[in-house]
Amino acid sequence: SLLGGFKYVADYLFSANAIFNENLGVTQYQISGSLANQFMAGDLGALINHTVYWTDPTDYMLNQLRQIAFRMSLQAAKDDANASNATQTVSYTGTSTKTIFTTNFSLVAVAASLNILAVVAILPTYYGWWALKRKSSMSPLETARAFAAPLLRDAGAN
Structure with missing residues (x-):
């Protein structure tokens, strides 16, 4: 052999x-x-x-x-x-996984409505921004001073 x-x-x-x-x-x-x-x-x-x-x-x-x-x-x-037939048949059984997404349009509509409602609810807080007497920014230090943080109470204005 x-x-x-x-x-x-x-x-x-x-x-x-x-x-x-x-x-x-x-x-x-x-x-x-x-x-x-x-x-x-x-x-x-x-x-x-x-x-x-x-x-x-x-x-x-x-x-x-x-x-x-x-x-x-x-x-x-x-x-x-010793040469043999080069053609060979091989049986194959296979599986594959496919990810299928489905959209629930009613949930999408509710989520979009809540987003729009949140934006509309915040808009009134910006009313009158043009009436500020000085330039302001969203700096955390400036915001803390506006709320009278004890650490920044004696700090000067920007």
Whole structure:
């Protein structure tokens, strides 16, 4: 099978074994597999000091497996014996959500009437603005002084 072949290649490329024996001050080592040799670090001459270690081969192995899988897929695509019909029928059942707005025109009319009524109710407060004896503004400080705020009682006029 294809996956069996993939496993065989991975075992062949990445199987590794390292055996260290220390007996009466003599250290012996037996290393098999290219991966063990490739990622071994440290000083083999100083085995007695335990300075031999291995770096992590995970990234290397994953990248190699990705490359092998990619090359296998390219070869499978070129192989006419394995070519299949490119037409494929896929069934699909889907749903979608649509937001639908409806307008209640009687509520719109009531809201518009209340807005107009509020404007009409405020208009009388502006009656006689032209009769003011000086220029005025809507400054919060001026408004506070007009209502005799204790903090601004001794402040001068604008």
